[in-house]
Amino acid sequence: MPNAVAYMMLLAWPLVSLVLFRRLPLERAILWCIIAGYLLLPPVAEFDLPLVPDMDKFAIPSIMAFGLCTFMLRRPVPLLPRHPAALVLVLLFVFGVIPTVLTNGEPMLFHKIANADPILILNHQLPGLRWRDVGSVMINQVIVLMPFLIARRYLSTPEAHRDLLLALVLGALAYSIPALFEIRFSPQTNVWVYGFFQHDFSQMIRMGGYRPIVFLPHALWLAFFVATALMAAAALARTATAERRWRLGLVCGYLFLLLIGCKSLASLAYGLVFTPVVAFAPLRWQLRMALVLGLIAVIYPMLRNAGLIPTDDVVAYFETISVDRAHSLGFRFDNEAQLLARAAEKPWFGWGGWGRNLILHEESGEILSIPDGRWIIVFGTFGWLGYIAEMGLLALPLVLLAWAARKTSVQSFSPYAAPIALILAATLVDMLLNATLIPVTWMCAGAVLGYAERLIYPGLFRERPALFGGIQAMSSETSAPTKRSVI
Known part of the structure; x- marks a missing residue:
């Protein structure tokens, strides 16, 4: 069962979100509120409130990003798309x-x-x-759509696209530290911090070693996140100046090695297939x-x-x-x-x-x-x-x-x-x-x-x-x- 730290983190995330929106540009505040919440908040732990969906690591960051953007910054989010099919x-x-x-x-x-x-x-x-x-079910559907609606309005410019890709890369690089530790010593981070293991431990053992999971629901989710970050790094390297391109190339190599360590065949296949396309294809x-x-x-x-x-x-x-x-x-x-x-x-x-x-x-x-x-x-x-x-x-x-x-x-x-x-x-x-x-x-x-x-x-x-x-x-x-x- 989750310990008190897990529930304190969920309760503290609205305050963290408020700090992000006060100190960062709007686009980056939205990105880090949702991405950091996904990476850091405890899995499984949730607040079961009456008549509303469970408040967990997915719902709380989405609600805070939408609410702070709309009510604190007075930057309204259109609720319906313009294209008739999307509407x-x-x-x-x-x-x-x-x-x-x-x-x-x-x-x-x-x-x-x-x-x-x-x-x-x-x-x-x-x-x-x-x-x-x-x-309750309709409210849950609206909460699920909040990141979609926010991104449609405020993350749909080339500059915001670059910030999105950069946030994925930085998030994966930061996550690589506990991930590498778990690859070497077994997945224990969530146990030490939040007091429980979030899945079946036997599924974390592959190829004679361990698969990292950190604070995500499953090791496959972490592997896929690393694969998306690898594609994001390749996209940034492609458009970077010559001086920064070699650094991003090293980041791609590092993330690829981390992806291998995640021991997920599907995510490794995504990295091998999509990364060259992102880097070189028209x-x-x-x-x-x-x-x-x-x-x-x-x-x-x-x-x-x-x-x-x-x-x-x-x-x-x-x-x-x-x-x-x-x-x-x-x-x-x-x-x-x-x-x-x-x-x-x-x-x-x-x-x-x-x-x-x-x-x-x-x-x-x-x-x-x-x-x-x-x-x-x-x-x-x-x-x-x-x-x-x-x-x-x-x-x-x-x-x-x-x-x-x-x-x-x-x-x-x-x-x-x-x-x-x-x-x-x-x-x-x-x-x-x-x-x-x-x-x-x-x-x-x-x-x-x-x-x-x-x-x-x-x-x-x-x-x-x-x-x-x-x-x-x-x-x-x-x-x-x-x-x-x-x-």
Whole structure:
């Protein structure tokens, strides 16, 4: 169980956020409030308040960044995007949970048969969702979207893009100190600081050594964060002056060695594939690659649901690389198949929360399935409606950026937008296997969407934005398009 330090950190983060917003420029205050909160606050620990979502390391920084930006600095955040497709998806994301709650009012009962008599005895139950849960679930959806909305408005310029990439690099460099310690001596940082270990310790042992986890929910999350920081460092090195480029090159080498030490095959593959693309490929190829990967990530669950993915062949291929990895992948596929069958009972609106979407023992209510991929969690919880809303919001910025780049000159296009789009696309791919959707991902999506909207609607944020949309600008922020476009 978390100790007092864990809860004190959660309580202290609003004060930390206030200091950040008073002393740093707005863009950097937003970045460090959310990124540092993700890296430093305790996992699992939370405040369970009535009628509102749990306040944890994801919710508290998001709320503070949104609240301080809006109320203390008087810098309003538009609640709805300008592009009609994004606007519809935001509304669907927030209000689409209403039919989920209304169609899951029945409790789930678990019975056992008495040994002496054939009498059913109520052993356990999961409550049904009530009308009061509508407000709580909608508030949770709004909190999840806060980093997305903030980034769309204030992290969507080339300068803010650079700050975002730099924050990822600096965060990974600072995190490398406890991570290297855990690689050498075992993951104990969270135990020493917050009094508990946040996951199954056996999953931290790979290849005869340890995988670092520090204060994150799983070692895979740390490995993926290092992979994104490696891509960010490569993007910064590409645009740096000759004097600073070699230093950033050393940073890339250091982060790559750290990534190897994290012992995650998927994250290592992301680093090996995406880093050279970020460092050397033309921007148009980066955008095309991000778009293709984003579409694959969105379409895969549909193909998986239709049984068109040859899972047996995929597992057999990975057996040629590593038996352990093949076993892990096969376990994930088996759980996906069970959870898909469960989700098929309520395909449109899902089963709602409290574990109702999981496979449960009919007598004890014990959880028999382990959902790994973010997509299967969303699909089982909110059905196709929720899946389309969430994955659509994350993938649509890639589509709009590629579309806007077709009419934008190379000289006027942000050199950092494509690398952030690739980081977002890599996250979408990783979400097929892991639930690695975090506020940083929503920030990347918002930053890409906001920049794409600036290109599509010149002058979008020139004037003080209105509460909804902020589209009353008079002058252009982007240069006129030329014949030589990015795409």
